[in-house]
Amino acid sequence: MSALPPYASPLQKTWHYSFRVICGLIFFFLIFPIMVIVPLSFNAQDFFTFTPAMLALDPAGYSLKHYNDFFTNPDWQQALRNSVMIAPAATILATFLGTLAAIGLSQSHVPYKSAIMAILISPMIVPLIISAAGMYFFYSRIGLQGTYWGVVLAHAALGTPFVIITVTATLVGFDKSLVRAAASMGADPVTTFFKVQMPLIIPGVVSGALFAFITSFDEVVVGLFLGSASQQTLPWQMFTGLREQISPTILAVASLMVAISIALLTVLELLRRRSERLRGLTPG
């Protein structure tokens, strides 16, 4: 696939190139909707559509006013603050509990392993609307609805499956003899964990944490049900913004979030390379 052999027939050549064109179109389909947001966020008008001035590349058709609005509007700033308050707390909780459980699950002889795994993964599988509805009723009953901790606990629960999955994946490649070696040389289990196991699974933990973070940072349905005004997060503000008044400030926020995503992705890719280096695999 990667290279076309010199003896390829014209039909094969045609297919080879048309396949690449097809793939190019699909990549275009994946990326274009995200990229189209960026120029629109510089729209000088209060509309969601490309204005003639923008299409003519007239500088007057562009402005930073929506970015300005985002950074000065107290509602958006409050939403940003709330997101920044909620997502890290949920991430820490999910990562801590998730990593412990993943280590536990990776041991041999865990009774009812698949049942436990099914329960732990379920927050990722159960439709969000059902999780949101269930939590809404239940958290109301126990007095957590509309509180900061209610949203944090819910987001943490939704984020744990990602931590479990990523940490388990790194543990699969983990050589158990290293632990035995450390133990045989007299290290106690705690030292063994921090000195041997931890450095090796850290990429899995970090990427799990990133998934948990983005789950919370991008979560709207559960927040919408469980939160009150003081927990109004960025995605929530965007959702009401989209429904109640269609303002391009949403697109400015979106563009900023795309930038953050690209930054996070770069971190992930670097981590993956580091992990492979540590395990002796070299990226091809």
Next chain:
Amino acid sequence: MSDTTSDQVLTTQDGKPLKAALARALRREKLRSFLLIAPLLIFVLITFVAPIIDMLFRSVENEIVSETLPRTVVVLEEWDEASGQAPGEDVYNALLYDLIIAVENKRHTQLGTRLNYEQTGLSSMFRRTGRRVDDFGEVYADQLIDLNAAWKEPVTWATMLATPEWISAQETWAANPSGPEPAFVVSEAARNALPTTADLYGAFARFIQTEDSDSPMEEDPWVPVYKALYQDLIANPDAASAFSGETATLVGQAAAAAPNFETVSIKELFIDADDDWGSAENWAVIKTFAPKFTSGYFLSAADAQLTPTGVELKPEDERIYLYLFYRTLLLSIMITVSCLLLGYPIAFLLAALPLRYSNLLLILVLLPFWTSLLVRTSAWKVLLQQQGVINDFLVWIGIIADANRLVMINNQTGTIIAMTHILLPFMILPLYSVMKTISPSYVRAAKSLGANDWTAFWRVYFPQSIPGIGAGAILVFILSIGYYITPELVGGTSGIFISNRIAFHISSSLNWGLAAALGTLLLVAVLLLFMVYDRIVGIDNVKLG
């Protein structure tokens, strides 16, 4: 192995049997892994599983009828709905006592709302009657007070019905009020002699003390309490013998006068307040939904209803949920198929390219995956609308005329396009991880044996990629049948899912029982698929990028 060694027990260094030592080590290891798992397991059980089980419970719970009308539902047991006649006076009497308590506690309209789900019109029946029920039986109050003005005094009632202990405790409290008044206690004697009055007055006193923070010694009893007393006195003309002193005289006088009182039919008062109280059909609904648990919500979720004669389908113009479930499934299948069609070539390309290229291209797949769902949905709004980017472009290059711009949003097309885009990474990633493991030598071997490109792919490569297809397809399908936000924003009316209806019942119509029932059905569908997924892929094999 010789005979001697087989009899010997293997021991460890410190002399303990090896078998026991191993068993102990195993136990310890099990315990350790359990201790590591336990915190998260407990956390997920409390914050996630318990709420869902709690929601399942809501879908069958129906306590409101028997809690709000406890007396009525007991008497109503006797009534035969097949008679086609509204129940007799005794049911209406019980209803009066239940309703006055419910009205004072503002519970009657909640009950009306609940029953209105089953029978249109019951909501206003309860609301309208609620406004008037506080003077039902006024004729008895007037006659009792005419007979003896003492009946007008709150103290008369309280002393007649309370235990002597309460009266003295109340006196002590009144002399030096600190904290709340002692809770009212109905005396056993009064309960035996005047059961209905004692029951209703007890409810009244509780209400006055807890809700209004007033004293029964100072508040006039509700008008229906007089009707209850009249009813008791007719049933038990000898009631006075249970009391002593002034109260005995008072009760004796009332008991003697009661048979000559002008009477009024409570049934007629109710029917006068709202004609619907005379309808046997409405009473049948109340009786049908009297039990503490109901299958009514689940039946509604399946477009059926519980009638006094059994389960039947709803009228055709009200059937919607089965169709919505069907549409949710159909659209999810279409989304899954389009994800597969678009995802397969990409995964194939990524698996075939050297790692340094494929990792770069993988970022193009992961970027949308990481971008906010709302951002992507709003992007599709901008692109797809009739005056949007795509239509503008098509008009500009002349493929379509300005007058016939394509309708691609607020319908199924919009939902399918946007959701395919959103879920595509969930198809590509599992496919890619499976295809990476397919060794290229198989295809090469097939070709060297004379297969052409297509045959080599179709007969050799494709079958090996099927586990990836299964994994990706089920994952996409599971995720898509539960989607809510995207259909809400781009789906219009023909592109919405069952989830949108669940959200509607939670936040707008407030029919939480129905929302829970619909949610349960959806959950069962997802869990079944989850089990299939577990069979095919194994849940520990889910990979994320």
Next chain:
Amino acid sequence: MKLKTLFLAGTALAMAGGAATAEDMTLVSWGGAYQASQKAAYADPYVAMHPEVNVIWDESSAEAVAKLRAMNEAGNITWDLVDVVASDAIRLCDEGLAMEIDPDTDLAAAPDGTSASDDFGDLLVSECFIPQIVYSTTFGYRTDVADWGGKEPDDICDVFDLEAFPGKRSLEKRPINNMEWALLCDGVAKEDVYDVLETEEGQDRAFAKLDSIKDNVVWWSAGAETPQLLADSEVVIGSTYNGRLFALIEEQKQPVKMLWDAQVFDLDGWIIPTGLSEERLARVKDFVKFATDTQRLADQAKYISYGPARKSSAPLVGQHASLGIDMAPHMPTDPENAKNTFLYNYEWWADYRDDLDAKFQAWLAQ
């Protein structure tokens, strides 16, 4: 129960950190220009007088009934004052979730001494409801539609006339208002609408009338949609709240006009949730008394074209705060606009909402 105590204790500990100060007052409203007008006309002047009060806005009015019910189950009311439409106020009052008020002691009298109950008059539709504004649901249409040959709609039934006025329409995704308009245009007299709608045949008639335009309807569920659709020419005529259309026409200068015919009047106002502590209740009552006095209600009309609920406010309605145009002619209650209005029957819809909504959704799905 133990679980609950545990959680409450945890939450209390977390809260003790000082997230909520004693003087916070949470007001719930609809967001957007409407909330902005409330902030400018009521909250900002109040906070200027009482700097110790910290007003928090929650844009949850659309889900107010559901959320209040949930808060009530939890016994933890976090809202102090909630802006709802009249029908929701009636529901909340019925369920005991809203507090009954005494207009004459809880609300300010008019400047000329007229008592609040007389000043608000019939608009006090529930014992718990403190009216603020009269708004209407009505249609706006684009004035630059080539297919219409220069004609402009002036009758509600033009909405149903695809021959004379082709193009897409936007209607709200619920039976309320649409069913009434359909019957009015099917020849039912205004006073008979609800009697007819009560029967199976009447409902079929309404659906049949709506069927005639169904293929050309975009259904909306949030008030911002119709203005955006009109601005984008996605629809040529659409229903929404009159204040939204005012903003579209006068502030954003779009080629759109109002069709006031058969506008449906409705009310919007405050309710105070039950279960507030004495201290919070006293604070919120003080705010409400200020925020619903004659001047404040008239001030709100400077920012948005909704009619003040007090009779005494009407003469004080002045000019728009930034556009400098007279607001009176843009009020739904202006005699010129209110030539033909329709009154929405709260009680009737309380009964038939569930039933007709199911039928309406089934009809939409067909």
